[in-house]
Amino acid sequence: MPDETFQKNKPHSTNENTFYSNEDKSGSAQRKIYAIPISEIDTFPKHPFHVKEDEDMKALVDSIRMNGVLTPAAVRKKEDGRYELLSGHRRKRACEIAGLSTLPCKIVELNHDEAVIFMVDSNLQRTEILPSEKAFSYKMRLDAMKRQGKRTDLTSNPVGRKLQEVESAGIIGVETGDSQTQVRRYIRLTRLIPSLLRMVDEKKIALRPAVELSYLPREWQEVVVAAVHYQKRTPSHAQAKELRKLAESSSLTRELVYQLLGEKKPNQKDRIILKTDTIRTYLPKDLPASQREEYIIKALDHYGKYRARRERAKHAR
Numbered sequence: 001m002p003d004e005t006f007q008k009n010k011p012h013s014t015n016e017n018t019f020y021s022n023e024d025k026s027g028s029a030q031r032k033i034y035a036i037p038i039s040e041i042d043t044f045p046k047h048p049f050h051v052k053e054d055e056d057m058k059a060l061v062d063s064i065r066m067n068g069v070l071t072p073a074a075v076r077k078k079e080d081g082r083y084e085l086l087s088g089h090r091r092k093r094a095c096e097i098a099g100l101s102t103l104p105c106k107i108v109e110l111n112h113d114e115a116v117i118f119m120v121d122s123n124l125q126r127t128e129i130l131p132s133e134k135a136f137s138y139k140m141r142l143d144a145m146k147r148q149g150k151r152t153d154l155t156s157n158p159v160g161r162k163l164q165e166v167e168s169a170g171i172i173g174v175e176t177g178d179s180q181t182q183v184r185r186y187i188r189l190t191r192l193i194p195s196l197l198r199m200v201d202e203k204k205i206a207l208r209p210a211v212e213l214s215y216l217p218r219e220w221q222e223v224v225v226a227a228v229h230y231q232k233r234t235p236s237h238a239q240a241k242e243l244r245k246l247a248e249s250s251s252l253t254r255e256l257v258y259q260l261l262g263e264k265k266p267n268q269k270d271r272i273i274l275k276t277d278t279i280r281t282y283l284p285k286d287l288p289a290s291q292r293e294e295y296i297i298k299a300l301d302h303y304g305k306y307r308a309r310r311e312r313a314k315h316a317r
Contacts, residue, residue, distance in 0.1 A: 033072045035102040038095060041075060041083045044115075048136030049123045051093050060094040069095065072104040074122065076115055083107075086115055087122035116144035130201045131210075135189035142187060188214045193221045199234065209240035216247050223257050231261045239263070 051057075063070075073088025085092060086108065095103050110118055120141040123133075185207055189197060191214040199205045205213075213224060213235065224243065228234055235243065239260050246252040279296070287295060 033104050034107060036075065036083055036105045038092060038101060038103050041073075041085050041092060041103060041105075042078070043089065044085055044119050046136070046140070047089060047119070048140060049089065049133050050130065051089050053093070053097075057090065057094060057097070060090060061097045064091070064094050064100070065098050069104050072106050074108055074118070075105045076108050076110050084115065086110075086119045089123075113144040113148050116140050131186065131189060131207065132197050132201050134186045135197075138183055139187045139190050142183075185211045191215070193218055193225070195225045196221055199228070205234045206237070209235050209237045212237065212240035212244045215244045220247055220252060220257070223254055224261070227258045227261045231258065233261050235261055 069091055071088075071091070073091055074086040075083040075088075076086060078084050083105070088103065088105070092103050108118070120137045123137065188211045189200060189207075192200070192210065196205065196210065196213060200207070200210045213221060216224065220243075224235070242260060243252065243257065246256060282299075283292060283295065
């Protein structure tokens with residue numbers, strides 16, 4: 001059972017003061033904050049947002065150790081008596097790292113589809129969101145809105161007719177700042193295999209070519225990944241469109257995939273790759289790896305000046 005008595009500034013104590021949060025500025029409703037055992041809180045099913053244990057997490061852990069959890073999480077009660085976490089996955093993990101056994105939470109009463117929308121909207125407030133996070137969260141929200149059917153508070157339609165997919169994408173766009181087209185592009189990313197989607201998150205493949213690749217069958221996406229690693233090049237928008245066109249006409253072959261990705265993109269600069277084994281004999285043995293680039297540039301500069309002097313001497317004869 002949750003403990004209603006949560007003390008805001010003492011994270012290890014849960015039995016002195018009751019803490020309330022205002023539901024709205026009018027003060028018409030107040031909701032209690034419960035200190036719920038972390039062991040009774042489950043992650044939201046298929047939660048699309050990553051919880052990274054990075055520097056930001058370390059700072060959050062330090063803050064919680066010093067000040068407690070300043071913003072309560074939100075959960076809903078499940079039929080089995082446990083709780084489903086809607087917002088506060090990073091706070092929950094930070095509390096675990098900090099060694100706390102409870103998490104301050106608001107308990108909200110929502111059905112599954114309402115919970116999906118609440119979860120997505122709460123997490124979209126993050127400052128940094130990966131394309132994959134947008135993709136799956138938009139998809140979950142879209143599916144929930146379509147299942148809801150008549151929801152005039154979401155459609156602003158007095159007739160309350162069932163939402164169409166295009167309309168739903170437009171509503172998500174208005175609420176998130178992305179256009180309807182952009183929302184649908186992000187949702188297409190959910191059709192990518194994990195290795196390609198990871199390249200999008202790592203900014204190795206842009207959104208538009210990634211959308212085109214999402215129309216390829218899974219087996220051809222895997223061939224593209226292999227070709228990317230082999231050619232050391234990712235497809236441009238035009239190349240991705242061509243791959244999709246060839247796949248849809250059943251004309252795509254492994255040779256064509258490798259050939260297309262082997263072509264230099266218009267905005268792609270030539271790269272020079274220096275193999276360590278090749279240049280090792282020219283570098284001082286005690287030269288740190290971090291200083292190799294600077295050493296090579298200085299050596300090339302010195303050699304360039306030497307060649308310039310030889311050219312001047314040659315024309316002076």
